[in-house]
Amino acid sequence: xxxxxxxxxxxxxxxxxxxxxxxxxxxxxxxxxxxxxxxxxxxxxxxxxxxxxxxxxxxxxxxxxxxxxxxxxxxxxxxxxxxxxxxxxxxxxxxxxxxxxxxxxxxxxxxxxxxxxxxxxxxxxxxxxxxxxxxxxxxxxxxxxxxxxxxxxxxxxxxxxxxxxxxxxxxxxxxxxxxxxxxxxxxxxxxxxxxxxxx
Amino acid sequence: xxxxxxxxxxxxxxxxxxxxxxxxxxxxxxxxxxxxxxxxxxxxxxxxxxxxxxxxxxxxxxxxxxxxxxxxxxxxxxxxxxxxxxxxxxxxxxxxxxxxxxxxxxxxxxxxxxxxxxxxxxxxxxxxxxxxxxxxxxxxxxxxxxxxxxxxxxxxxxxxxxxxxxxxxxxxxxxxxxxxxxxxxxxxxxxxxxxxxxxxxxxxxxxxxxxxxxxxxxxxxxxxxxxxxxxxxxxxxxxxxxxxxxxxxxxxxxxxxxxxxxxxxxxxxxxxxxxxxxxxxxx
Numbered sequence: 001x002x003x004x005x006x007x008x009x010x011x012x013x014x015x016x017x018x019x020x021x022x023x024x025x026x027x028x029x030x031x032x033x034x035x036x037x038x039x040x041x042x043x044x045x046x047x048x049x050x051x052x053x054x055x056x057x058x059x060x061x062x063x064x065x066x067x068x069x070x071x072x073x074x075x076x077x078x079x080x081x082x083x084x085x086x087x088x089x090x091x092x093x094x095x096x097x098x099x100x101x102x103x104x105x106x107x108x109x110x111x112x113x114x115x116x117x118x119x120x121x122x123x124x125x126x127x128x129x130x131x132x133x134x135x136x137x138x139x140x141x142x143x144x145x146x147x148x149x150x151x152x153x154x155x156x157x158x159x160x161x162x163x164x165x166x167x168x169x170x171x172x173x174x175x176x177x178x179x180x181x182x183x184x185x186x187x188x189x190x191x192x193x194x195x196x197x198x199x
Numbered sequence: 200x201x202x203x204x205x206x207x208x209x210x211x212x213x214x215x216x217x218x219x220x221x222x223x224x225x226x227x228x229x230x231x232x233x234x235x236x237x238x239x240x241x242x243x244x245x246x247x248x249x250x251x252x253x254x255x256x257x258x259x260x261x262x263x264x265x266x267x268x269x270x271x272x273x274x275x276x277x278x279x280x281x282x283x284x285x286x287x288x289x290x291x292x293x294x295x296x297x298x299x300x301x302x303x304x305x306x307x308x309x310x311x312x313x314x315x316x317x318x319x320x321x322x323x324x325x326x327x328x329x330x331x332x333x334x335x336x337x338x339x340x341x342x343x344x345x346x347x348x349x350x351x352x353x354x355x356x357x358x359x360x361x362x363x364x365x366x367x368x369x370x371x372x373x374x375x376x377x378x379x380x381x382x383x384x385x386x387x388x389x390x391x392x393x394x395x396x397x398x399x400x401x402x403x404x405x406x407x408x409x410x411x412x413x414x415x416x417x418x419x420x421x422x423x424x425x426x427x428x429x430x431x432x433x434x435x436x437x438x439x440x441x442x443x444x445x446x447x448x449x450x451x452x453x454x455x456x457x458x459x460x461x462x463x464x465x466x467x468x469x470x471x472x473x474x475x476x477x478x479x480x481x482x
Contacts, residue, residue: 003301010294061284068249070271196251
């Protein structure tokens with residue numbers, strides 16, 4: 001598992017220049033602005049980085065190569081979920097730091113929205129990418145991202161703690177986490193049954 | 200007999216193509232060549248053996264493991280090169296060494312460093328910037344650096360210049376000297392297999408046409424050249440395959456069935472395989 005994360009770290013180090021610049025930009029804007037849009041975009045951009053590692057793996061034929069290595073297919077899938085979770089946590093920290101620096105508010109709401117968005121984004125997209133491949137799933141993950149960001153923006157209107165929807169939003173990360181665990185199980189099952197007849 | 204690979208009645212269907220390995224055995228400590236035309240099922244066989252595909256029917260055993268896809272212990276002892284798969288293209292040999300040291304239990308960093316140096320691989324050059332020859336050497340360095348007892352190599356010499364091919368064949372010959380080491384290799388370049396292999400299996404349209412000891416194969420058959428007019432002097436049942444040209448006819452025959460008036464010629468593995476594939480193998 002550590003070796004797989006190390007491999008992804010080497011990949012990201014070489015290819016994350018522009019994307020990471022955008023991540024920093026969005027996290028600064030998230031601290032300055034009160035809207036949830038930039039907060040969620042920070043998480044989205046970091047998750048794009050983790051998605052890119054899946055794309056590189058499939059493009060290079062590493063996903064097939066790795067299945068012949070002394071690793072279980074479950075470990076291969078798990079490492080991608082761990083990487084995605086690391087990206088989500090980093091995005092929460094970046095927005096948190098930016099919000100504190102630029103005097104923003106609603107720290108808890110932002111973190112909650114980021115976690116929920118990240119978990120749902122991964123839960124919806126990863127099984128599709130593992131089952132159908134990155135190229136064929138491209139349309140789906142853009143749709144999922146659009147819907148989730150839209151929902152996040154709607155929630156951002158409820159900034160008053162008196163709204164029950166605002167309170168409910170704190171439960172969403174937990175629901176997202178459960179969805180993530182279900183998604184992990186599904187992805188492992190897809191991976192275990194995958195035949196690399198064409199790579 | 201001890202087998203590194205044993206396939207009994209293994210079947211795999213992929214669309215209109217169907218592979219059937221009725222009986223395919225690779226003895227431990229031998230070098231076994233798998234040959235066949237494009238689309239004959241070589242890469243499918245290799246992928247089945249490495250657990251990248253699951254057979255529809257039959258029993259497949261690799262290093263005594265009948266579920267290689269789930270058997271990390273067995274996979275620790277296998278080095279491989281498979282067509283259409285590779286290491287991450289952005290990583291260089293140095294980084295790959297770090298990654299693989301965490302993936303293989305018996306990873307030998309010293310051996311890897313020696314092979315990288317022997318192959319003159321640039322430690323900082325990403326895999327994707329390497330030439331085809333360098334890429335194969337890179338993959339071979341990985342395959343040989345974790346004390347593997349079985350090498351499964353899919354077309355390792357295709358697309359390489361003669362010097363690189365020779366370098367790789369020498370290394371494989373060196374590896375095969377150890378009686379515990381087994382190699383299964385596929386190649387279009389039959390001259391490479393002639394140099395290296397103890398056994399040859401011919402796959403044709405997804406089916407095994409024959410598995411034979413290479414030396415016995417080359418010793419059993421001979422080519423006889425004759426004219427169209429003299430063809431009737433030969434017993435038709437003794438002719439295994441026939442290749443007709445404008446002025447002469449080439450006959451593939453068993454050595455002992457060649458009439459005394461004919462002049463037999465020894466064949467190369469390539470000529471033999473082509474003729475056997477054309478004429479049908481009669482055992």
